[in-house]
Amino acid sequence: MAEHHGEHHKGESLMEKIAEKIHHRDSSSSSDSDTDDYKPSDSSLKSNVYRLFGRQQPVHKVLGGGKPADVLLWRDKKISAVVLGSVTAVWMLFEVFGYHLLTLICHLLILALSVLFLWSHASTFMNKSPPQFPEVLVPEGPVLEIASALSYEINRGLASIREIASGRDLKKFLAVIAGLWFFSILGSSCNFLTLFYLSFVLLHTLPVLYEKYEDHVDAFGEKAMIEIKKQYVVFEEKVLSKIPIGQQKDKKHA
Template structure:
């Protein structure tokens, strides 16, 4: 129980703790895909998660701080890889080692098709959700989407795109793990904030939206 919740709010927390963040019904690991990607984001494999975080930080440092050019860095990476493979393949017989081989999964057509199908499925789902919001089926979501896009456009106009991508990735690889650790407290605060927002929206709806004049609704003539 967090220290900032006292007294009669215990019953409120017990009732609102069942409301998960964003209304999800499945565990967070399942929401993130339930595979290796979810393990990385939730730090189930600490060494791999740390390696991904360090790698992304190094890339951001090279491009943003050192001001490395993308093609220059790409050429240097290929140059280093080719030198390593050359030394490995030619020096392997001297140390009774196997020469390097390309893993079969890299050349597998089914692996590429599976990735493409997964991307296509998620893209279609995202476009359908975006289409429903744009059509105004839920006015609250439409207003929230417009406000979010406006805020994002204001942020991107003053922040470098690379910095924005890096901090976005940094949030993705840290916030899910922190949320899983403090899930009960975050769900309580999110549920309370959601209730406050709903009350404000109902008040705005009754005092502003319902007072907007509308034209008379014409009844359909029955044949």
């Protein structure tokens, strides 16, 4: 009877700790928002609504704006359909019909050279001067800009990997490990081209569906995040609190 009472008391203490942590996080976030000096308005009230992944801008701006965002959100249905249909045709050409990339490149070059050859020699039969083919040169400026942007993104990715591997943010570390493990399972079930095609299709369908039903999705996402936070607090109490991390070591040495 005493053991049962002890287990019941232990379970209640754990739930009290979870409730205190969640209440502390909510109160801290609300206190931070109270310290901001602004007048309440419709825009501020709208910004307080939970948005998926902490989004504060419209979906069109989140996707970069401009023509690419218009294509992803199907603002111009003809262009979006042509882009999705072209990628689908390429995927079917390689995956369904078993075409190879090198063979496709060679066949396209043969076709292009044949058309240009016939076009240049058709003037002898039509009594016209041969057409002058324009000289095509790759400009150096855009190539250097692309290389600079690519090197910057690679260096930023390496810095992020180094920061995650340091173990200072254990939550981010576990999230990255879980994401990589998920993609490793996904990659073992399909090849790279199929995975790229599925990602492309999702990129052309999920944003427009989210923009259409964002209120319902955000409400569901808020409930899911509350449940995830509860489970994470339990995991933190039982597992993570027993693992020494970099910040605790630094405090001890200090």
